[in-house]
Structure formats: C-alpha cells, structure tokens
Amino acid sequence: MAKTFEKERKRIAKKKGGKIEALHANSRNAKRLHTAVIRDDRLKALAAARKKQDKPLIRRTRFFLEAARENELKPLDEATIQAKILEFVQQHNEEYEELKKARRAGRPPSTREDLLKMAIAALETEHKNGFYLPDLSSEKNLEMLERWDGSNWAFLTNVTWVKISADGTTKPSSFPPQGL
Numbered sequence: 513m514a515k516t517f518e519k520e521r522k523r524i525a526k527k528k529g530g531k532i533e534a535l536h537a538n539s540r541n542a543k544r545l546h547t548a549v550i551r552d553d554r555l556k557a558l559a560a561a562r563k564k565q566d567k568p569l570i571r572r573t574r575f576f577l578e579a580a581r582e583n584e585l586k587p588l589d590e591a592t593i594q595a596k597i598l599e600f601v602q603q604h605n606e607e608y609e610e611l612k613k614a615r616r617a618g619r620p621p622s623t624r625e626d627l628l629k630m631a632i633a634a635l636e637t638e639h640k641n642g643f644y645l646p647d648l649s650s651e652k653n654l655e656m657l658e659r660w661d662g663s664n665w666a667f668l669t670n671v672t673w674v675k676i677s678a679d680g681t682t683k684p685s686s687f688p689p690q691g692l
Contacts, residue, residue: 514552520544566665569689573668575600576645577657585658588648590680597643597676601635604628642675644689 524541525532535542579596580588588596608628615621621629638644646668647653653672660667673685 514549514556516548516551516555517545520548569668570663570665572600572644573646573657573660573671574662576648577660577662580648580654580657585651585654587651587654590649590682593645593648593676594678594680596648597639597645601632601639601643604632604635608632640678642677642681642683642685644673644675644685647672647674 521532524535524544528541532541535545576596579592583592608625611622611625611628615625646657650672656671660671669687671687673687673689675683675685677683
C-alpha cells in the first residue's frame, strides 16, 4: 500500500478506536481514504514519468562510465572523448540502415524507422552545438562516477558536467541539463 493511504487509514482507525471494519460509502472517512488512494496513484504516475524522462541521461552516463573503465579510470584525452562521443551519436545508424533496407520499395517508413531518424538527427545536432556528458578529463570526476550505483539520479548532481562541441570547445555545464 502507498504512504498517504496508510496514514489516513491509521488516523481513521485511531479516531474510531481500533479497526476499520466497515465505512459507509458516502461518509467523510470513506472520502478521505478515496482521496488518499487517488493522490498515491497520481504520485506513482509522476514518479514513473520522471524515471522515463531520466532514462536517456542515465544511459548516456553509463556509456561514458564504461568508456572510462576501458581506460582504467584514467582521464581521457580530447581525441578519445571525441571518438566516444561520435560512437554514441552513431549508435542507432546500423539499426536505421537495416530497417531502411528491409522496407519494400514504395512503402512509407515504419514508426520505429521514423523514431530512429529523429533520434539520430537530435544527437547530431547536439554534437554540433555541444554534447552534454560527464567531465572525463578530470580524475576526481572519474572517481565520483565510479562510486555511482548506475541508477541513482540524485548522485549525478555531484559529478561535474561539460558540453563538448564538434570543433572541440569545452564549456562547463550544470546538472540537470536544460532542454535535453
């Protein structure tokens, strides 16, 4: 059971002097319990939406953490970081090409193909304007990333973030990103 519902149930039970065995359908107490259930459902839906929204950034962080682990958690140079960014940007290209080849001539693209095309375009635009990632050139930051459990969104605020453009300019950035 959810938090608010349990609290309301306990309050009503305390007021009634024990267990709640039966409530009249239109009583104030029944309405309070109903409101608590609705609130808990709404909070659960908001949490699920937030988790879904955070998923791409967590995937991105995991990808670059693995790149750092391949380098034994030593700071990466600019060329290596650019190569890893390019690898991340082009991760959907192969699947997109397969879907494109599998489509019969004269048929419209599938929904998945359209989604991949939009994702590729968005990543390429971000790469051109400034790709958002954890700072992989700092040893202290890499140690912080290593301590990250892989799913905790709040921990990522402790990590230093940067924006690296395709021409190699690096700008410090903040977490969470704006408009990503």
